[in-house]
Amino acid sequence: MTDILPRPEAPAEARPASPGQRPRAAAQGSTIERQRRRLLVPFVGPAFLFYTVLFVVPAVAAVWISLNAWTGSGPMTFVGLQNYTAVFQDPLYLKSFGNTLLILFVVGIVIFVLAFAMTLLLRDMAGRKIIRSVIFFPHLVNALVFGILAGFVFNPGGLVNTLLRPLGVTSPPAWLAQDNLFPLIMATLVATSTGYFTTILMAAVDRIPPYLFEDCALAGATAFQRLRHVILPLTWDVFGTCAVLWTISSIKIFEIIWVFGGSSGSGIPPTQSWTTAVYTYVTAFSGMSTPAYGAATASAIISLALVSVLVILLRRLMHREAIEF
Amino acid sequence: MGIVSRLIRPLALATVSALALAGCGAGGSGTSVGDSTGPITYWSMWKEGEPQQKVIAGAISDFEAESGIQVKVQWQGRSNTDKLVPALNTNNVPDIVDQTFAKLAxxxxDPGQAKSLGDAYGADVEGSKVSALVPAKYSSLVNIQNKDGQPWLIPYSLITDGIWFNAAKHPDLVSAPPKDWAGFLALLDKIKASGVAPIAADGDIAGYNSMWFTTLMNRTGGAGSFRKLVSDRTGASWDDAAVLRVAQDVEQLVRGGYLIKGYDASKFPAQQQAWGSGKADLIINGSWIPAETKSYAAEGFQYSSFPLPGESAKAPLARTDFTGFAVPAKAKNAQAAEKLATFLLRKKYQDAFGTQATVLPVRSDAAVPDALKKAKESLDSAPSVYLQNDGVTYPGYIEKVFGPLDDQLFLGKISSQEFVSQMKTAQIQYWKDKG
Known part of the structure; x- marks a missing residue:
C-alpha cells in the first residue's frame, strides 16, 4: 500500500499565474491571450445573463417576499422578520425540519453504509453488471408509482395482509397509519437511492488498479481493512461529491411524501410525514386557504440557508488531499 | 480599456436590462378595465374530453355564434388557478376563469383581485334576472362577496355532501332517513348487528374526516358556527360545552366501532371502494361520489343520500360548494366575459350539466341526475347553506391547525376532551402568530 502517494506538486512554471500576479507585459502580450479575452464576454455573457435572470433575480426577489405578507397577487405588506419568527415558532415547522434532518442524516447514513457494503460485495461477484442495473432501476421509477404501490401492498386488504393471513396473523399492524408513513417513506428512499449511489461508487472503485487488491490479498487483509485502507482513501473525492449530492437532493425531497399520504397526491399528506419542502408547498399552494407567500418563502429561504451551511461544512469535513494512483 | 471594465460593463448592462425586464412583469396595477367586446380569454378548470368540458364547449360555440364575441379557450384543467396567481401580477390576465369556490376565493x-359582478346579477337570461336564477341563499353568502357587498362569483353548478348509501339495499332510508343523532346511532347499531361495517371512511383524507365535525358543529349552532368558533382569537369558544358535545359525537363513532376496520391505515380510495362493493353501508362524502365510484360499485347499486343529522331534529342546513365563473379585476374584456358567465345559466346548458355531466346544476328548475335527487332535495329545502369548512380560508388554518388535530380525533388517537383543549391552545398560537 506504499504505492499510494500524494499528488506531486506541479512545477511552479506549469501552473497558470493568477491574474493579479501576471506581469504587465504578458497581460497585453500574446495574440492568443488577447483573443481569449475578447471571447470572454460573448462566451460567459449569455450564461451570466441567464443565470442572473433565472436564479439570482428570483433569489433576491424571494428574500424580499419573505419580509412581506403577501397572498401571491395584490398589495404586499412589509412585516420585517415576522414571517421568520412565526415559522420558527410553529411546532409544525420544527417537526418538518426534524423530518428533513432525519432524511438527511439517518437515511443518508444507511444509504452510504449499504452502498459501500454492496460495492464490496459486488466487486467480486459474477454478473455484477446485471446486478448493478437491477439495483439502479428503482431510481428510474417515478415516486408516484411507489405511492400507489404502497396502497396495493399495505392497505388493510392489501398484498402483505393477504399473505400474512394464512400464517395465522389475524390482526396485522396498521401499516399505513399516519405515524407509520414516515418510516415507510424513509425505507422507500433507502431502496430507491442506494442503487444510484452504489453505481457511482462502484464506478470509482473500478478505477482502482487491480494490483492494489492483489496486494491486499497477499497481505491477508480482511474486507473491512480493504475498505478502510484502499477503497475509502481512493474513492474519497467521489464519496464527497455523492455526499453533497445527497444533501442537496434530500432537502428537496417532496413528491414521494406528497404521494404517500393524502389520496396519492390530490390531498395533503398527514403532518407527521411533512418535511420543510412540503411545509413550504402547503403554505403557498394548498389550494384550501389563502396563500401565505411570505411565510412560504421564509421557510424556503431557511432551507436554502440550511443547504448552503451543510454543503460548506461537508466540503470542509470531507476535504482530503487528492490521491493520485 | 482594462480587462475588468471590459468584462464588467457589458455584463452590468445585461444585468440591468434583465432586472428591468423582470421588473416589467411585476407592478402595473393601474391598468384600466376595458369594456370592449373583443375576443375574450377563458382559462378553464376542465380538460378536453371531460363531461363538463363538453357541455361548456357546446355553450361557447352557441355563444360565439349568437353574440359575435370570440372566445379563446384554454382547457387547462384544475391547475388553472395555480397559473392565475403569477399572471395576476402582470397585465396579461385571462378575462374569465372557472373553478370551485374554495380555489377562486x-x-x-380573498386578495381582492376579483371584479364585482353586481351588473351581471342584474342581467337578463331567458326572461329572468340572474339574481333570480341563482337562489339568494347562495348569492348572499358573504364568502363570495367583495368588500362592496357585491358577489364576485357566478356559479353554474353545485356540490353538496351527505351520508350516501345503496337504496337498493336500504330502500327504507330513502323515505325515512334518521332525523336526529340518536336515530342515526340506532341505524348504525342496526347495521352493525347485521354483520356489516356501518361506515366506510378513507381516513387518510383530512377533508373527509373533518366533514363530521364541521357538519355537526353547524347543525348545532347554525350555519357559520364553525367559522365563528375558529375565528375566536382568544380560543375561549373551544371551552363551550356544545363544542365538546360535537367532539364527543365524533368520538362516539370511533369508540363505538362503527367505522370500517382499517380506516385509519389505508390509502384512498380503498375504503370508498369497500363501500361501493358493499363491505360497508354508509359513507360521508360529496355529491361527486356516485360518479367517482360508478366503475366499481356493486351490481344494481342505487345511489341515494340523506343529510347527516345533528343532536336535535331541527330543519337541516346544507353544505354547498360552487363551481362557477369569476372575472379578474384586471380583465380587459370584463363585460363580454360576464355575458359568457350568464350564458351558461340558460336552461339548455343547465339541463346538460345535470344529464350529461351528472352534476348538480345551479338553477333549481334544471334536470338533476337520479343519484343526486335526494341531495338536491335537501339542498333546496335547506333554509340556509354553508360552504366547505364553513368558508374558512385563513392562511394555513385548516391544513396546519384544525386538520391534523381533527385527524387525531377521528382516527382515535386522542379523546374529545384532549381534542378541544389542544385545539384551544393551537388556535391561540395560530392567531398570535398572525399578529
Whole structure:
C-alpha cells in the first residue's frame, strides 16, 4: 500500500499565474491571450445573463417576499422578520425540519453504509453488471408509482395482509397509519437511492488498479481493512461529491411524501410525514386557504440557508488531499 | 480599456436590462378595465374530453355564434388557478376563469383581485334576472362577496355532501332517513348487528374526516358556527360545552366501532371502494361520489343520500360548494366575459350539466341526475347553506391547525376532551402568530 502517494506538486512554471500576479507585459502580450479575452464576454455573457435572470433575480426577489405578507397577487405588506419568527415558532415547522434532518442524516447514513457494503460485495461477484442495473432501476421509477404501490401492498386488504393471513396473523399492524408513513417513506428512499449511489461508487472503485487488491490479498487483509485502507482513501473525492449530492437532493425531497399520504397526491399528506419542502408547498399552494407567500418563502429561504451551511461544512469535513494512483 | 471594465460593463448592462425586464412583469396595477367586446380569454378548470368540458364547449360555440364575441379557450384543467396567481401580477390576465369556490376565493376573492359582478346579477337570461336564477341563499353568502357587498362569483353548478348509501339495499332510508343523532346511532347499531361495517371512511383524507365535525358543529349552532368558533382569537369558544358535545359525537363513532376496520391505515380510495362493493353501508362524502365510484360499485347499486343529522331534529342546513365563473379585476374584456358567465345559466346548458355531466346544476328548475335527487332535495329545502369548512380560508388554518388535530380525533388517537383543549391552545398560537 506504499504505492499510494500524494499528488506531486506541479512545477511552479506549469501552473497558470493568477491574474493579479501576471506581469504587465504578458497581460497585453500574446495574440492568443488577447483573443481569449475578447471571447470572454460573448462566451460567459449569455450564461451570466441567464443565470442572473433565472436564479439570482428570483433569489433576491424571494428574500424580499419573505419580509412581506403577501397572498401571491395584490398589495404586499412589509412585516420585517415576522414571517421568520412565526415559522420558527410553529411546532409544525420544527417537526418538518426534524423530518428533513432525519432524511438527511439517518437515511443518508444507511444509504452510504449499504452502498459501500454492496460495492464490496459486488466487486467480486459474477454478473455484477446485471446486478448493478437491477439495483439502479428503482431510481428510474417515478415516486408516484411507489405511492400507489404502497396502497396495493399495505392497505388493510392489501398484498402483505393477504399473505400474512394464512400464517395465522389475524390482526396485522396498521401499516399505513399516519405515524407509520414516515418510516415507510424513509425505507422507500433507502431502496430507491442506494442503487444510484452504489453505481457511482462502484464506478470509482473500478478505477482502482487491480494490483492494489492483489496486494491486499497477499497481505491477508480482511474486507473491512480493504475498505478502510484502499477503497475509502481512493474513492474519497467521489464519496464527497455523492455526499453533497445527497444533501442537496434530500432537502428537496417532496413528491414521494406528497404521494404517500393524502389520496396519492390530490390531498395533503398527514403532518407527521411533512418535511420543510412540503411545509413550504402547503403554505403557498394548498389550494384550501389563502396563500401565505411570505411565510412560504421564509421557510424556503431557511432551507436554502440550511443547504448552503451543510454543503460548506461537508466540503470542509470531507476535504482530503487528492490521491493520485 | 482594462480587462475588468471590459468584462464588467457589458455584463452590468445585461444585468440591468434583465432586472428591468423582470421588473416589467411585476407592478402595473393601474391598468384600466376595458369594456370592449373583443375576443375574450377563458382559462378553464376542465380538460378536453371531460363531461363538463363538453357541455361548456357546446355553450361557447352557441355563444360565439349568437353574440359575435370570440372566445379563446384554454382547457387547462384544475391547475388553472395555480397559473392565475403569477399572471395576476402582470397585465396579461385571462378575462374569465372557472373553478370551485374554495380555489377562486383563495386566489381571487380573498386578495381582492376579483371584479364585482353586481351588473351581471342584474342581467337578463331567458326572461329572468340572474339574481333570480341563482337562489339568494347562495348569492348572499358573504364568502363570495367583495368588500362592496357585491358577489364576485357566478356559479353554474353545485356540490353538496351527505351520508350516501345503496337504496337498493336500504330502500327504507330513502323515505325515512334518521332525523336526529340518536336515530342515526340506532341505524348504525342496526347495521352493525347485521354483520356489516356501518361506515366506510378513507381516513387518510383530512377533508373527509373533518366533514363530521364541521357538519355537526353547524347543525348545532347554525350555519357559520364553525367559522365563528375558529375565528375566536382568544380560543375561549373551544371551552363551550356544545363544542365538546360535537367532539364527543365524533368520538362516539370511533369508540363505538362503527367505522370500517382499517380506516385509519389505508390509502384512498380503498375504503370508498369497500363501500361501493358493499363491505360497508354508509359513507360521508360529496355529491361527486356516485360518479367517482360508478366503475366499481356493486351490481344494481342505487345511489341515494340523506343529510347527516345533528343532536336535535331541527330543519337541516346544507353544505354547498360552487363551481362557477369569476372575472379578474384586471380583465380587459370584463363585460363580454360576464355575458359568457350568464350564458351558461340558460336552461339548455343547465339541463346538460345535470344529464350529461351528472352534476348538480345551479338553477333549481334544471334536470338533476337520479343519484343526486335526494341531495338536491335537501339542498333546496335547506333554509340556509354553508360552504366547505364553513368558508374558512385563513392562511394555513385548516391544513396546519384544525386538520391534523381533527385527524387525531377521528382516527382515535386522542379523546374529545384532549381534542378541544389542544385545539384551544393551537388556535391561540395560530392567531398570535398572525399578529
Amino acid at each position: 383563495t386566489v381571487l376573492g
